[in-house]
Amino acid sequence: MRRLSLSSRLALLFAACTAVVSLFAGVLFSRASEAHFVELDQQLLDGKLIGVRRALQDLHSSTSETRLADELSRQADLSLRITGSDGQRRYESSTQLPQALPRQPGLSTVSHEGTAYRVLNAPLYPDQANSPQLTLLLDITHHQHFLQRMQRLIWLTVGLSALATALLGAWAARSGLRPLRRMSTIASGVSAQSLSSRLPEENMPPELAEMAHSFNAMLGRLDDSFQRLSAFSADIAHELRTPLSNLLTHTQVTLTRPRPIEDYREALHSNLEELQWMAQLVNDMLYLAKADHGLLVPTRQSLELAEEADLLLEFFAPLAEDTRVTLGREGHGRIEGDRSMLRRALSNLLDNALRFTPVDGQVRLRIAEQPKQLSIIVENSGEGVSAQLLPRLFDRFYRADPARHEGSSEHAGLGLAITQSIVRAHGGQIRCESDNGWTRFVIELPRGD
Structure with missing residues (x-):
């Protein structure tokens, strides 16, 4: 499997970070909106509860039902169920209400046949132990639809922001890594004949300036080592050329005609001096080669x-x-x-x-x-x-x-x-x-x- 380029990795990392941050912010906003709606519904139901209790001051009065209907008509999405202390239903403003509702006091949420309700249970007469129970139901379906649309918008925003960040991140990464590509281009052009190229350190970002400086220093060391190696090879040839030429010339001259034994002895002694000097030169060169490779280990x-x-x-x-x-x-x-x-x-x-x-x-x-x-x-x-x-x-x-x-x-x-x-x-x-x-x-x- 082909490895991802550094630009692609940075782009994906930017996109992932943006998606996580956007999702986190969207979830927080969604939870805050839902809590806000719950608070508004609580305030509305508390206000309606006061109105219903006022309308039902006397549950057996002939005018109580009229006052109750008038109170409920002011909030179209509000319904009421009255349950006696024996559990029997005494009043229900709508026939489409759920049969089973929470009986614990306070605010709760239920769903029935695609409709969501905010339910508030409270006694009609708080100071009486056997008081009938009031159950106020507020249709909050439109709230739920709003929250669902908002959640879809959050997911869409997360996706689009991640995509936009990936594209912008890829562009930014390619722009930021341009010095590395220049470094690669210069490195690919380095050869024994071309060691003088250098990276422009003054145009490098601070994060890459040290790398460029090290790269240029490496090229400088390579150039210096290569120049020294070339000069060393030339010096070796220069030093050995003269004694070898002397040996060849002297030997050829000696062999041009028959000579007395003393002449041959003198020629051999002369050649021996040149050979000894060459042997010493070779030994010195081997000594330096050992030193270059860390093989020159002194005794202590x-x-x-x-x-x-x-x-x-x-x-x-x-x-x-x-x-x-x-x-x-x-x-x-x-x-x-x-x-x-x-x-x-x-x-x-x-x-x-x-x-x-x-x-x-x-x-x-x-x-x-x-x-x-x-x-x-x-x-x-x-x-x-x-x-x-x-x-x-x-x-x-x-x-x-x-x-x-x-x-x-x-x-x-x-x-x-x-x-x-x-x-x-x-x-x-x-x-x-x-x-x-x-x-x-x-x-x-x-x-x-």
Whole structure:
């Protein structure tokens, strides 16, 4: 069975609500009208009861019947039955009255042969115990016909109002859901070649503005991810093209003619360097792929970061001496983390700092403990990084130096991306700041204690 559209559901809901409200209001009006008629009949019969009692002050008087007939003639739809204390009928103004009537005092309603009567029972002499009983009957058939016509009108009104509300509700729902149809149209046109379309948020109703904003944000993330994926594929091809070309050219040149064994050995050593660099590049790419899929799960062990930092600074000390760069460490702190992963991240940052620190410059590693997190700052003096380049430093294969060293066996532009993946795997974040002649990478890691 085909599901109803949202517009149809809203239209039916509007119609049902309108029908229920109209029916409820109609029933209340009908009950109020009926109660009003009962009140009017009660007042009329009470007034006639007084007149009948006045006309029958002396039931055995010769003029009482004349006065009674005169009183009844003033209300054509009024009838009277007088019953003695022994239950025998002494007077009946009409021969078409019902034989069996209620005997309890007060007002009641009966029907007989299609005619409805309002019946009032009362004693002729209220102060006498064996007083004859008066039964006044008021023909209310015209009241009943009015109420029946009103009930039919109520049902007709309910039906017409429900139909009108359904039609108007369908129109209103279609008009109100027009932004959703525009959203569907834009979504159907989204493809890898067209991710720039956006919903006009300023024209959206408040209920859909947040959805439109989320939809546009999703398209923005898809566009950014696709651009990064395209750039990543191009960078991979760019990085592998030069070493593969070198391998092919070197091998072809070596095989053009017979050579001494030393020449072949030298060619193999040269090829081995290129292959090792390519193997390292592939390993780094696999490492980042694991991080992207949440497979980079660090082990947790208690680490004294000051000790780890001192070991890394000792390792980089010979390279710093060659360029007369001063290495230093400040602060200490303990954290739960993966030793090898954190060493790799700090090693990438120190290597990056040494490469961009001028002669006689400084590289400092600072550790700062805070109540809920621990900060590791690696900073170096020298020419800073422009604000436009800071957001891209952690992109894969990105080099701040515009001169791209194609096929470089030292740096492929993946070190900072790997560092970011390691920090995120530990639940932290990393950012780069550059001002006043200093460039610093700030790592913030949550503390487990």
